[in-house]
Amino acid sequence: MSRAELTQRDQDFTVPSIEQLRTGNRSTEVSAGGHGHMPVTVATMSTSATEFPVTVRVFSQRLICSPRGARWARVLTRDHLRDWEVPHDPAERAEQVVAELASNAVRHARVPGRGFKLRLKLDRVAGVMRVEVTDARGERLPAVPHQDMDGESGRGLLLVVALADRWGWEPYAPSGKTVWAEIDLQTLPTRA
Structure with a gap:
């Protein structure tokens, strides 16, 4: 088969969307083009089975080491925590902590040509x-x-x-560091 025929075949092949796979049908027919190819049947799981909730969510993004990168870190944090339905108080605290840590990375740890990495991890089981x-x-x-x-x-x-329940840092190979902070989703009531 020539390169042009392979390219045309790849363009004709359609993959089912996530929504098609979630419809609950046992299978979905996928067209494989009009060049004498047979349709392909993709088996899918039924969505009527018990689905387990997502308990851990992770987001990671490299950003430019500039004031604009620090602002983006805060905006990305706010948007992801909103999408993950994190309660208002912990989300607000996490957003402020990210703003401070990203600002520190830009101000004190800038290396020409190198950015910084933002990572968010929500563990609902651990809270x-x-x-x-x-x-x-x-x-x-x-x-x-x-x-x-x-x-x-x-x-x-x-x-x-003041905002984090725990914080610290750890080395990041080969020559960097990761500053982290943890915020509990629910604060325990204090005894009087």
């Missing part, structure tokens, strides 16, 4: 939202500042400490 920002400067470790609170900058990690 935890984890946010991670990975940058290329492993030698510049995060530290909570002990400076005058009247300064114009330097309070980003103080906000992370």
Whole structure:
């Protein structure tokens, strides 16, 4: 078969959409083109069977190491947490933490030609939202500042400490680091 015939055959072949696969039909006929090819039957599972809820969701995106990249990190976080139906308070806290960590990556860990990575992980079973920002400067470790609170900058990690239930950092090979923060989806009532 010539290259042109292969290309035409590939263009004629249609794959069922996700919606077609979710219709509940036991099978879906898929056209394989009009060049003497037979239709293909794709077996699908019935949706009437018990479906298990999604308990873990993960999103990861590389972003440019600039103020625009930091803004996009916050917007992507807000949009994904809204789509994942995370409750308002933990979502708002996670969005602010991402804004601070992304801003720190841009301000303190910029390497020409290298970006930073945003990763969000929602674990509904554990009841935890984890946010991670990975940058290329492993030698510049995060530290909570002990400076005058009247300064114009330097309070980003103080906000992370205040908003997150847990936070820390870990090395990222070959020379970077990942700063992470975890936010509990439900806060336990405190005893009086």
